[in-house]
Amino acid sequence: MGGSEAIISALQRGLEKHGGRLLLRSHVEQVAVEGGRAAGVVLRARGGGGDGRREVVRARKGVISNASVWDTARLLPEGSVPKEWRARSVATPQTGSFVHLHLGIDASGLPADLDCHHLFVDDWSDLDAPQNVRIASIPTVFDPSLAPPGKAVVHAYTAGNEPYSLWEGVRRGSPEYAALKEQRSQCLWKALERVIPDIRERAELTMVGTPLTHERFLRRNRGTYGPAISARGGTWPGNGTPLPGLSVCGDSCMPGIGVPAAAASGMMAANALAPVWSHLKTLDELRL
Ligand SMILES: Cc1cc2nc3c(=O)[nH]c(=O)nc-3n(C[C@H](O)[C@H](O)[C@H](O)COP(=O)(O)OP(=O)(O)OC[C@H]3O[C@@H](n4cnc5c(N)ncnc54)[C@H](O)[C@@H]3O)c2cc1C
Incomplete structure (x- = not known):
């Protein structure tokens, strides 16, 4: 809460x-x-x-x-x-870093029994593979005060498996950065569509976080989750x-x-x- x-x-x-x-x-x-x-x-x-x-x-x-x-x-x-x-x-x-998808969505008509936490795994034999394990939460399920009435917040991320090397040297704010954000966040949209099929249409606010976001705002070397x-x-x-x-x-x-x-x-x-x-x-x- x-x-x-x-x-x-x-x-x-x-x-x-x-x-x-x-x-x-x-x-x-x-x-x-x-x-x-x-x-x-x-x-x-x-x-x-x-x-x-x-x-x-x-x-x-x-x-x-x-x-x-x-x-x-x-x-x-x-x-x-x-x-x-x-x-x-x-x-x-060192473990890898993250791609995050932070959404503000229209919550009208969402199922009353929507779960808060979701784990998506494509391949159980290689849990460290890039973008294989993803996690999502919809915290407004428990605490509606986190969003205006009728809206919900959603956070999805790759679980410490995004290679920093893909982002190294890319300039934040550049068209290349925007394209990479779009491309590398697709796995999160696809995962969320399994929970809320029309989530793309519902999204009113979309923010993508990257290993460079992690490195800059959390000030962690190469945006890492931590020691491996x-x-x-x-x-x-x-x-x-x-x-x-x-x-x-x-x-x-x-x-x-x-x-x-x-x-x-x-x-x-x-x-x-x-x-x-x-x-x-x-x-x-x-x-x-
Ligand atoms: C996406 C994600 C999901 C997670 N989920 C969970 C979860 O569900 N449950 C759980 O228990 N843990 C979770 N974790 C892990 C948990 O967040 C971290 O292990 C924990 O926050 C680490 O705390 P810390 O104090 O060691 O480091 P940090 O939280 O990194 O704190 C270090 C602080 O030092 C500051 N700093 C660095 N350099 C300087 C400097 N030169 N001068 C001044 N300040 C500086 C940084 O700004 C930062 O505030 C998650 C982590 C991530 C990234």
């Missing part, structure tokens, strides 16, 4: 309740390193009317990065971590790094990808920063 914004608002309320502060539009350019320790973060100078000075947010206890493993590596100054560690981080195998670490072949990295004072969390860390997993890794990173006496005090409080 309330869309994905409700999850973010809950996290923000929790942060602020405990004295935290959320800074938006604050791009971290680099982790500041002083005396061989992560000492804070350097923010990119804000354009337009600012004095162009870079703001440094100083860390009292430590810096925790939840940017992806590839993006965190980019934030670390040359020489601050061993070359082998950086090379290993950057070489982490198989449970069979390896284990996910923990919260520590070779740079004292720097921890990592998020979906490049143990226990893996997904909101609950990323939240758990954040808790683990925070716990590791707190002294054992704080842990014991918290346990005592829980026992009361």
